[in-house]
Amino acid sequence: MTESPDGTHDGTHATQPVLQPGAGPVRAAHYLPADPAAVFWGRLPCADDAPLLEVDPGSEVTVDTISHEGILEDQGSDPVAFFAAHGVPVDAVLRDAIELTATRRRDPATDGPHVVTGPIAVRGARVGDLLAITVLETLPRVPYGVISNRHGRGALPGEMPRGESNVSIFSPVDADGGSAALPRTAGAERDVHFPLAPFLGIMGVAAAGHERPHSVPPGAYGGNIDIKLLTEGSTLYLPVQVEGALAYLGDPHFAQGDGEVALTALEASLRATVRFDVVPASDPLAEFARVHGPFVETAxxxxxxxxxxxxxxxxxxxxxxxxxxxxxxxxxxxxxxxxxxxxxxxxxxxxxxxxxxxxxxxxxxxxxx
CATH class of the missing domain: 3.10.28.20 (Acetamidase/Formamidase-like domains)
Known part of the structure; x- marks a missing residue:
């Protein structure tokens, strides 16, 4: 364990397995890893992008996602070193995240921070239809996450962070895997524990046209909608913008409060299994979504x-x-x-x-x- 800037100690004591690329449980017959050479970093797919995978409606796909926390420039662009400072051994750092920072760069002046896996074409999905993405399983790939607040961002820009530096707070997952912890700070009476509710902040379809959208603002195509209700069993409905839909996943969270006020919530990599279904353009819900955009259905x-x-x-x-x-x-x-x-x-x-x-x-x- 190492000292945090406030003089307290942090580290991970969890025993949850680390899901390296291709290792561990893969629920679906189709598996799409987060190949560092193929993922999108800071941008979302558009009509010009070729699918990495093509499936029939009703198919389940298991997708690896990589969190951007721990790999960004203000964190050193070195996940091994960043997480080692919080007591994480190198074999508990994801190899695809390590390779991504070693082989790729984004332009923070023009690109978002998010790593996005895809696109996935769904046969028969046409412009005007709805693509339904149902979340079947969300497995944590690591037993820790990060919550960040950066200058000029969040709900209180100019007020937080209070110092000159951006703040990234490391949060280990408890050994039972059901909750995360914010280790106590100087003067605090106890650690803070809160439940996990994993979901994908980014779920979307490719945007029409020839320009890849910035990964931060959400839109009619979905993208970074950050709706915490999209946990296992929930479905996101998206109006299809291009033939085949070209779906993608990213921005994995272990937990989030509505508002996500600091800028990020508990960001951490997930292995997600989803099912893709197509709702025809003639359905009243498709007409609704064409006018009003994405919507969600839970139990x-x-x-x-x-x-x-x-x-x-x-x-x-x-x-x-x-x-x-x-x-x-x-x-x-x-x-x-x-x-x-x-x-x-x-x-x-x-x-x-x-x-x-x-x-x-x-x-x-x-x-x-």
């Missing part, structure tokens, strides 16, 4: 979204989307839908740190059963 909720640089406008868009979704799914008129939302649904801030803010509603499906 308990329908989750429409609103995206805008202005948080207030994002809220308005989320409300409009919720009214339209209640009409598309249940046939409610606008007046009754608006009243129901006011009385019975919560609107949560997905995140305020990705240039484009996100708001999502939680509409209880049980209310319509």
């Amino acid at each position: 308990d909720y329908l989750v429409p979204t609103g995206l805008d640089q202005d948080l207030r406008e994002a809220m308005k868009k989320a409300v409009r989307a919720a009214i339209a979704l209640l009409h598309a799914r249940y046939g409610m008129d606008a007046e009754h839908a608006y009243a129901y939302l006011s009385a019975a649904s919560d609107f949560d801030v997905s995140q305020v740190v990705d240039l484009v803010c996100g708001v999502h509603a939680r509409i209880r499906k049980a209310d319509f059963s």
Whole structure:
């Protein structure tokens, strides 16, 4: 273990397995590793990009993802050294992350930080359809993660961080794998433990046109939507922008609070298994998504979204989307839908740190059963 800047100690004592490329459990018949030569770093796929894998609708695919935390320039661009400073042995650092920093560079002035695995073509997916991505399994690849706050970013730019340097806080996962810890700081009475709820912050389809989008702001194609409800069993519906959809995954999280106020949440690499399904353009939900953008379905909720640089406008868009979704799914008129939302649904801030803010509603499906 080594000392943190505040004089306290940190380190990892967890016994969770490390899922190196190609090693450990792979649930699906199709497996896509995070090949350092093929991943996107800071950009998202567009119509010009060739798929790394092509599958039929209904197929399950296991995908390795790499967290950007621990590999960025302000962390030394050397994951072995960065994590060694927190007591992590070299064999517990992911080899694909090590190779990525050794062989690739991004331009932080023009590119985002995120590492994205894909694209994956889904046969028969056409412009106007919906691609449904259902999360079946999210396995931590390492027993630790990082939460960062950088100057000019987060919910309190200019106030946090308080010092001259960016702040990256190392968080080990408990031995049972069910929670993470923030080791106590000087003056604190105890460590802080919080539950894990792994999900992928980036799930998307390729953008139309010839330009690869920046990886930070989300859009109609999905991307960095950072909705923490997208845990195992949840489905993200995305309006297809190009033939084959060209889906991708990235920005893995172990946990996140709504808002993600510091800039990142508990970022850490995952091995995710997802299923791809196609909803035809003739379905009312496809028409809804073409107008209002991505939406989520969980076991308990329908989750429409609103995206805008202005948080207030994002809220308005989320409300409009919720009214339209209640009409598309249940046939409610606008007046009754608006009243129901006011009385019975919560609107949560997905995140305020990705240039484009996100708001999502939680509409209880049980209310319509």
